[in-house]
Each structure stands twice: as C-alpha cells, then as structure tokens.
Amino acid sequence: MITITNVSKWYGDFNVLKQCSTEVSKGEVVVVCGPSGSGKSTLIKCVNGLEPFQEGEILIDGISVGDRRTNLPKLRSRVGMVFQHFELFPHLTVVQNLTLAQCQVLKRGAKEATEKGLRLLDMVGLQTQAKKFPAQLSGGQQQRVAIARALAMDPIAMLFDEPTSALDPEMIKEVLDVMVKLAQEGMTMIVVTHEMGFARTVADRVIFMDQGQIVEDRPKEEFFKNPGTDRAQQFLSKILSH
Amino acid sequence: MYSFDWSSIPGALPLLRNGMLLTLEITIVAVVAGILLGTVIAVMRLSPNPFLSSLAALYVSGFRSIPLVMVLLWFYLLVPQVINQVFGHPALDIRLLSAFVAFSLFEASYYAEIIRAGIQSVSKGQVSAGLALGMTGSQTMRLIILPQAFRRMIPLLLTQAIILFQDTSLVYVIGLAEFFGNAYNVGNRDGTLVELLLFAGAVYFVFCFAASMLVRRLQKKIAA
Numbered sequence: 001m002i003t004i005t006n007v008s009k010w011y012g013d014f015n016v017l018k019q020c021s022t023e024v025s026k027g028e029v030v031v032v033c034g035p036s037g038s039g040k041s042t043l044i045k046c047v048n049g050l051e052p053f054q055e056g057e058i059l060i061d062g063i064s065v066g067d068r069r070t071n072l073p074k075l076r077s078r079v080g081m082v083f084q085h086f087e088l089f090p091h092l093t094v095v096q097n098l099t100l101a102q103c104q105v106l107k108r109g110a111k112e113a114t115e116k117g118l119r120l121l122d123m124v125g126l127q128t129q130a131k132k133f134p135a136q137l138s139g140g141q142q143q144r145v146a147i148a149r150a151l152a153m154d155p156i157a158m159l160f161d162e163p164t165s166a167l168d169p170e171m172i173k174e175v176l177d178v179m180v181k182l183a184q185e186g187m188t189m190i191v192v193t194h195e196m197g198f199a200r201t202v203a204d205r206v207i208f209m210d211q212g213q214i215v216e217d218r219p220k221e222e223f224f225k226n227p228g229t230d231r232a233q234q235f236l237s238k239i240l241s242h
Numbered sequence: 243m244y245s246f247d248w249s250s251i252p253g254a255l256p257l258l259r260n261g262m263l264l265t266l267e268i269t270i271v272a273v274v275a276g277i278l279l280g281t282v283i284a285v286m287r288l289s290p291n292p293f294l295s296s297l298a299a300l301y302v303s304g305f306r307s308i309p310l311v312m313v314l315l316w317f318y319l320l321v322p323q324v325i326n327q328v329f330g331h332p333a334l335d336i337r338l339l340s341a342f343v344a345f346s347l348f349e350a351s352y353y354a355e356i357i358r359a360g361i362q363s364v365s366k367g368q369v370s371a372g373l374a375l376g377m378t379g380s381q382t383m384r385l386i387i388l389p390q391a392f393r394r395m396i397p398l399l400l401t402q403a404i405i406l407f408q409d410t411s412l413v414y415v416i417g418l419a420e421f422f423g424n425a426y427n428v429g430n431r432d433g434t435l436v437e438l439l440l441f442a443g444a445v446y447f448v449f450c451f452a453a454s455m456l457v458r459r460l461q462k463k464i465a466a
Contacts, residue, residue, distance in 0.1 A: 073373070075376075078376075104385065
C-alpha cells in the first residue's frame with residue numbers, strides 16, 4: 001500500500017535520507033527506530049509530503065507523493081498523522097478539533113461530523129472531555145484526542161511520529177493502548193518510536209535507521225532475536241538496558 | 243497672571259461632540275480597513291513567492307518612511323484629481339474619503355508588521371497538523387493560524403488603534419471638522435484657544451487612558 005523507493009533528501013549540503021526503500025502492505029504495522037538524527041521522522045514526513053524529497057519515489061495506494069500533479073491535500077486527507085507534540089488546535093474545543101477537517105475537507109455535515117467525532121472520542125476513552133479545550137487535558141489525553149482527530153478522516157493508513165516521546169512516563173501506556181487496539185483492528189501503521197514493548201506486541205516489522213539510511217528492515221522476531229548489524233545491536237542494548 | 247475663560251466650552255459642546263463622532267468614525271474605518279489590508283500584506287510578506295513578499299516589504303517600508311501628515315495631504319490633493327479624471331466632473335467633498343483612504347493605507351503598513359509577528363508566533367507544528375489533515379495552505383492559514391495569531395495580537399492591535407485615535411487629529415490640515423479641528427476653530431473664534439486645547443487634551447487623555455486600561459486587563463486575561 002505504501003511503497004518507498006530510493007528516497008534521498010538533502011538539507012542544503014546535508015544528506016538526511018540516503019536511498020531509503022521499503023514497503024508497507026495493507027494491515028501491516030511497521031516500527032521505525034534508530035538514534036536521534038537518523039532521519040526516521042523526516043522519512044515518515046516525506047510519506048505524506050510534509051517534507052519534500054529530491055530523489056526517489058513514494059507511492060500511496062498507487063499515487064505518487066512527489067509528483068507535482070498529485071493533489072496533495074486530498075492524498076493527505078487519506079493518511080492520518082500523529083505528532084510528537086500533539087498539535088491539537090488550542091483555540092478549538094476537543095470535539096471541534098475532531099470535526100474541523102471533516103467539515104472543511106471531506107464536506108461532511110456538522111451533525112454527521114460531530115457524531116463521528118464523539119464515537120471516536122468514546123473509542124479513546126474521552127467522551128466526557130468533548131467540550132473542553134486541549135489545554136485543560138493532560139498530555140496523554142491530548143495525544144489520544146490527536147489520534148481520534150486523525151481517525152475521524154477515515155484514513156487508509158496512520159503515521160505516528162514519536163507519539164509518546166513528549167509524555168510523562170505514567171501517560172505513555174494509555175496512548176500505547178489505543179495504538180495497540182488500532183493495530184489489532186487491522187490499521188496500516190508506520191510508527192516512529194523507541195517503545196520496544198510496543199514493537200514486540202504489535203509490530204510486524206522493525207526498520208532500524210542510522211545516519212539517513214535504512215540499516216535493517218526485518219520481521220520483528222528476527223530483529224529482536226538477532227539484529228544483523230552491530231549498530232542495531234548497540235542501539236538495542238542501550239535502549240533496552242534502562 | 244493668566245485668567246482662564248471656560249465660558250465658550252458649554253456652547254461648543256454639540257460641535258465638539260460631532261467632531262468626536264467623526265474622529266471615532268475615521269478611527270474605526272481605518273482600524274477595520276487597516277487590519278484587513280494589513281492581514282493580506284502580512285500573508286504576502288510571508289509567502290514563499292519572492293515577488294509577493296518583496297512587494298509587501300516595499301509597501302510596509304514605503305509607508306513607514308513617510309510622515310502620516312504627508313500621506314494625508316497627498317491623498318487630499320491626489321484623490322480629487324483622479325476622480326475628476328476618471329468621472330469627468332469635479333468631485334464633491336472628498337476630504338472625508340481621502341482621510342479614510344490615507345489612514346487605512348497608512349495603518350495597514352503598521353498592522354501588517356504586527357500581524358506578521360503574530361503569525362510567526364504560532365508554531366510550525368500547527369501548520370503541519372492542518373496540512374496533514376488534508377487542509378489546503380489557505381484553509382490552514384484562515385482556520386488555524388490566523389485565529390490563534392489574532393488572539394495573541396489583540397492587545398497590540400488595540401494599542402495601535404489608540405495611537406491612531408490620537409493621530410486622527412492630523413486631519414485638521416485638510417480642514418475636516420473632527421474633534422481636534424473643531425476645538426481649535428472654536429478657540430480661535432472666541433479667543434479662548436488655550437482653554438479649548440486644554441479641554442481637548444483632557445478629552446483625548448480620558449479616552450486613551452481608559453482604552454489603555456482595557457488593553458492591560460485584556461493582556462492579563464490572555465496571558466492567564
């Protein structure tokens with residue numbers, strides 16, 4: 001469903017992504033990990049065209065992200081994204097956060113959008129918070145709203161950019177629980193995260209990136225049992241030891 | 243010792259009130275038009291298109307480099323000529339129109355900079371979030387960035403409006419009967435210029451001081 005072929009990207013002279021290729025099939029959950037600055041966030045931002053790339057090709061459901069003729073807003077409306085810092089709209093209530101793009105982009109009526117929004121809030125366990133503003137919620141609650149907001153667009157795939165990195169430890173689980181549920185329901189997901197517990201539970205594959213390259217791309221059992229490269233081994237021992 | 247003669251003020255009050263209404267009218271028109279035009283210029287200034295952004299930069303630095311009173315006089319002298327040329331007959335009283343146009347264009351250059359700073363104060367992640375949901379760039383600007391930017395800018399926009407309110411007194415150079423001009427004329431007529439100007443100053447002070455207090459309260463409320 002998502003095909004990434006030889007994608008390279010430069011910031012000026014700096015080569016952030018080097019010839020990255022991988023593929024994510026429908027219903028697959030892929031975890032992307034690696035040291036900071038390895039390009040993993042940049043890679044998933046290329047997938048929905050938030051970051052431009054200079055070489056290679058990314059296809060979503062057969063539509064090329066980098067093609068100038070592609071209707072990017074339309075393509076993005078079909079791919080949900082969850083950010084490290086939530087990025088809820090602070091001037092709107094929780095339920096308005098969920099309905100804005102439904103009404104503006106998908107042209108749903110207010111009633112339909114609100115019903116959909118409330119159903120999703122229920123799914124993430126926040127139906128009682130609908131009328132509050134984002135600033136009145138905890139970080140974990142905000143991130144769950146952000147996931148619901150992305151799901152309100154009925155996406156064919158979801159991208160997660162370090163969804164738990166900005167959270168206090170006691171709030172990480174409530175967000176991961178929602179993500180596990182999503183994965184088990186068959187959502188196609190690319191998740192940039194250091195939560196190896198999550199990877200072990202639901203990932204089909206693990207991609208390890210270092211210095212802009214995809215160093216490993218293997219089924220999770222293989223990756224955890226016996227990482228093929230020293231760099232991945234070192235990385236795993238560092239993040240698993242604490 | 244100078245002895246004050248306040249006797250001409252009570253009789254002049256209706257005239258002064260009408261003048262104040264005109265002052266407020268010019269202020270409100272210029273604030274509304276200035277913010278609308280200023281928003282357009284601010285968005286142009288931040289556009290990735292180099293032509294649009296330098297055009298906006300030229301506008302802003304152009305108007306900021308000219309004294310307001312000259313803009314006012316130019317428009318007063320220019321706009322009738324243009325109307326005469328275009329419609330082929332001498333225009334009616336266009337002093338008010340030229341005051342509206344001059345103040346609006348001039349204020350837009352100040353508002354544009356305030357609004358630009360306001361837009362830039364909203365985090366880039368908000369733009370990403372809007373785009374990621376499938377909104378277009380202009381939907382994101384209109385529905386997500388500008389509402390947040392304006393909320394933060396309200397104190398600055400109001401402070402600028404207070405300055406504008408005082409600056410409207412400059413229209414006396416084109417002979418409009420706004421508050422300051424009327425006070426000046428009454429004082430001249432009755433030989434009580436000092437008293438009238440003191441009175442006018444007190445009125446400006448009361449209006450502006452009250453408005454500043456309001457801004458300060460708003461600022462606290464927004465910061466909270």
